[in-house]
Amino acid sequence: CLVFNIDTPFVKQQRKIKGSEVVSWSKGVLGVAQKPVVISGPSGVGKGTLIAKLMKEYPSKFGFSVSHTTRSPRVKEIDGVHYHFAGRSKMEQDISEGEFLEFAHVHGNLYGTSIEAVESVTDEGKRCILDIDVQGARSVRASSLEAIFIFVCPPSFEELEKRLRARGTETEEQIQKRLRNARAELDQSNSPGLFDHLLVNDNLEACYENLKKLLSLDDDHKDSDGCFIEDGKATACYSI
Numbered sequence: 001c002l003v004f005n006i007d008t009p010f011v012k013q014q015r016k017i018k019g020s021e022v023v024s025w026s027k028g029v030l031g032v033a034q035k036p037v038v039i040s041g042p043s044g045v046g047k048g049t050l051i052a053k054l055m056k057e058y059p060s061k062f063g064f065s066v067s068h069t070t071r072s073p074r075v076k077e078i079d080g081v082h083y084h085f086a087g088r089s090k091m092e093q094d095i096s097e098g099e100f101l102e103f104a105h106v107h108g109n110l111y112g113t114s115i116e117a118v119e120s121v122t123d124e125g126k127r128c129i130l131d132i133d134v135q136g137a138r139s140v141r142a143s144s145l146e147a148i149f150i151f152v153c154p155p156s157f158e159e160l161e162k163r164l165r166a167r168g169t170e171t172e173e174q175i176q177k178r179l180r181n182a183r184a185e186l187d188q189s190n191s192p193g194l195f196d197h198l199l200v201n202d203n204l205e206a207c208y209e210n211l212k213k214l215l216s217l218d219d220d221h222k223d224s225d226g227c228f229i230e231d232g233k234a235t236a237c238y239s240i
């Protein structure tokens, strides 16, 4: 099986401490396996909705990287399916022991992708989808895991707020925090060399078709209005 060096911060730190070569390896995410897909974007933009559509249409092609988080489960969220809901001290310990590919503090909670989360998808022969924040995307970019990076934008800030409220899963205080963070995340979507594609989620079906096009799942190149993709260098997708 194919192995490659996963240069996580833990591996780099161990190399420094030990002053010798430290190699950590993972399997199956390089070579014949298709590149994992990293999807980022502000809270409420529709990342989960798009990913759910993709997984429903292509259950044997894609697998979701189930992250760990210290946030409380929402109604209908299942432990081990949507997230691995974890205690902070246990998660911090696992991070310090090098079990995570990346982690970040987001909206006041700790989130992270364990190496096992990615491997369990690739072990099934599926293409891995990661729903992670911009900091996480940066960490994965800096690691040797080659992936495709997609940032999902809302058509406007007002629409983002509307969706977040309509979802009804957060308190007013949490909504305000997520909206504040959204501005910073939207600014960072333009960081040079970070995202390969910006996808505007205005009309859901049009956006989904464009996502499929990006992933070469749709080769009939249908026109889609209300949603566009920028290849290569990310440029502002709209102004707030």
Ligand SMILES: Nc1nc2c(ncn2[C@@H]2O[C@H](COP(=O)(O)OP(=O)(O)O)[C@@H](O)[C@H]2O)c(=O)[nH]1
Residues within 6 Å of the ligand: 039, 040, 041, 042, 043, 044, 048, 067, 068, 071, 102, 103, 104, 106, 107, 111, 112, 113, 131, 132, 133, 134, 135, 136, 137
């Ligand atoms: N860095 C990182 N971010 C994550 C991970 N899992 C989820 N996130 C991000 O954490 C943020 C909050 O996720 P969540 O609490 O599910 O709220 P939502 O974005 O409103 O659905 C989102 O930006 C996710 O993309 C992870 O493993 N690592």
Ligand SMILES: Nc1ncnc2c1ncn2[C@@H]1O[C@H](COP(=O)(O)OP(=O)(O)O)[C@@H](O)[C@H]1O
Residues within 6 Å of the ligand: 041, 042, 043, 044, 045, 046, 047, 048, 049, 050, 163, 164, 166, 167, 201, 202, 203, 204, 205, 207
């Ligand atoms: N294109 C869209 N138009 C209108 N509502 C949308 C669209 N995409 C998603 N939604 C709705 O917006 C809310 C937030 O979507 P969700 O997938 O939970 O966002 P995220 O995972 O990015 O936080 C959900 O209630 C979802 O049904």
